[in-house]
Amino acid sequence: MSEEKIDNANQNEKKEKPFFLKHLFDFIVLVFLIAATSSFYAIRAVQKANMNKNDVLTAVVTFGNEELARYNLTEVTDYREEKIHGKYTDMTLGLKHNAIAVVESGCPGQECVHQHWVSEVNHPIICAYNLIYIEIIGSSWSDVVAG
Numbered sequence: 701m702s703e704e705k706i707d708n709a710n711q712n713e714k715k716e717k718p719f720f721l722k723h724l725f726d727f728i729v730l731v732f733l734i735a736a737t738s739s740f741y742a743i744r745a746v747q748k749a750n751m752n753k754n755d756v757l758t759a760v761v762t763f764g765n766e767e768l769a770r771y772n773l774t775e776v777t778d779y780r781e782e783k784i785h786g787k788y789t790d791m792t793l794g795l796k797h798n799a800i801a802v803v804e805s806g807c808p809g810q811e812c813v814h815q816h817w818v819s820e821v822n823h824p825i826i827c828a829y830n831l832i833y834i835e836i837i838g839s840s841w842s843d844v845v846a847g
Contacts, residue, residue: 757771
């Protein structure tokens with residue numbers, strides 16, 4: 701009988717831990733990653749909501765270090781297109797209220813066209829082939845960055 705008790709005790713010790721306890725560290729890491737990602741998106745949403753709705757958004761188009769054009773996107777009411785010339789090819793910019801896009805470009809990769817409409821201050825459009833850089837500047841962007 702004593703041998704049976706010893707065998708039963710050994711079998712109980714050999715039983716595996718429950719799944720949750722076996723992978724406790726993995727669950728803790730997963731919960732931390734979900735919380736961190738959620739926090740990032742929540743903070744970004746609050747920043748967007750706190751931006752002043754009366755901000756004047758201006759698109760600045762530069763070629764190398766030279767400014768080619770400046771468009772006040774806040775004053776644009778109807779869709780319109782503007783032509784600019786890059787280093788190698790012409791580009792067509794689409795302008796609408798508070799947004800800008802590269803509608804057409806002769807560059808081989810078309811990455812600038814695939815960026816679609818941009819209306820955020822910290823999201824530039826870059827055409828490396830034509831050396832064109834388009835950024836949106838807000839009137840109170842420095843206040844948002846400073847916090």
